[in-house]
Amino acid sequence: MAFSLKDAKEPHLYLIIAPPADLRSKNIELIRMLDAEGYVVIVITTNQLCSVLTKNYESGGIRLDRIWFVDAVTRYAMGRDPPPVKNCRFVSNPGNLTDLGIAVTETLKELSGQKVCLLFDSVNAMLIYISSKNITRFLHFVTNKLRLLNVAGIFLAVEKGLDPDLLVQLITLVDEVIDTDKEVRKPG
Amino acid sequence: MEAGAVETDAEPEKMATLAFLTILCVFLEILMHYTLGVSIGYTHFFYVVLVLAAIWYGKKAVIVAACLAVTHIAVAYFVFSEVFWVPVLRAVMFVIVTLLVGSLSEEQKESARLLKESDELYIWYIKEAAMRLKTPVEVVGQNLLALKQDVEEKKIPYESIAVELSLQAKHMDQIRVNLIDLNKTIVDGFGEMSPASKQFLTE
Secondary structure: OOOOOOOOOOOOEEEEEEOHHHHHHHHHHHHHHHHHOOOEEEEEEOOOOHHHHHHHHHHOOOOOOOEEEEEOOHHHHHOOOOOOOOOEEEOOOOOOHHHHHHHHHHHHHHOOOOOEEEEEEOHHHHOOOOOHHHHHHHHHHHHHHHHHOOOEEEEEEEOOOOOHHHHHHHHHHOOEEEEOOOOEEEEO | OOOOOOOHHHHHHHHHHHHHHHHHHHHHHHHHHHHOOOOOOOOHHHHHHHHHHHHHHHHHHHHHHHHHHHHHHHHHHHHHOOOOHHHHHHHHHHHHHHHHHHHHHHHHHHHHHHHHHHHHHHHHHHHHHHHHHHHHHHHHHHHHHHHHHHHHOOOOOHHHHHHHHHHHHHHHHHHHHHHHHHHHHHHHOOOOOOHHHHHHHHO
């Protein structure tokens, strides 16, 4: 994926569209790229367990000390509080936007002053738990926060998985849309 | 749009047409009735104006009917110095026909509005269903394939397999709940569906 945050003059927000089968590999690719560019990454995961992501990153040779997680699925899947994990905040379920918002805010606060990028994986998995209307509101809240704090952000979405009307709304929230399958970059 | 309400995009043209035709009716009333003393025939033209007004403005068009009715009776009074039942009957017919056509027009507009609302609801349902059912099922399928691969390659800790499977089961259960919620939205708008069918779709 020919994509870098180096070119951006100021922290940019991106919507990255990938085929469903590539979503997992794109996540790892992005983390590797962000790590190489010196970013501390906050991964908001609504689809994969933090423990699984950690293993994937480790096996991909990525340093874990610069990766923070807001995990909305582990506690939900286990049905109880998971054992504490370093640099990880667990949220009760992916539909609990209040707790998710608080977790993101707290993590951003904790990392203030550092070169941070937020990776949201993924918009489509969130759609299992909240309506398209609410996801737009939530992403509006997140992108506003990122812009205010001058933090970069990447939102992952499945190719052809979003209604064009919702996609248009999401495009207005970001600076650039990247379709990894077609290697096309469009301004947001 | 409210039933019987004016379609604002074409309003100036409609208003101008009605104003022109109403003035023409008043002119005919003066020319035929007052000047020539003919009290029949020309009033048929009035119905063109009244029907048009009723179609465009619903029952509100009764204002035009009342104006023409008063004009017709007034001219009859000026010509004969008394009011006969025939012009009064004609005037009453102006009002009745206008109310009848206006009422039908409002009903038709209301049906069109409901149909449009129903179409919008279906479009919303199809879009939301695609995003909250079709793609999530695809995502869960990919997650399961990835899990299978991880298990085969022994890349995932044993305890995480159970949690991962539990997560995918919860995703699937939520997709089922989404389907029921979406069905409820649609079913509530259906008056003709049997209670048993409604129950089947929403439970």
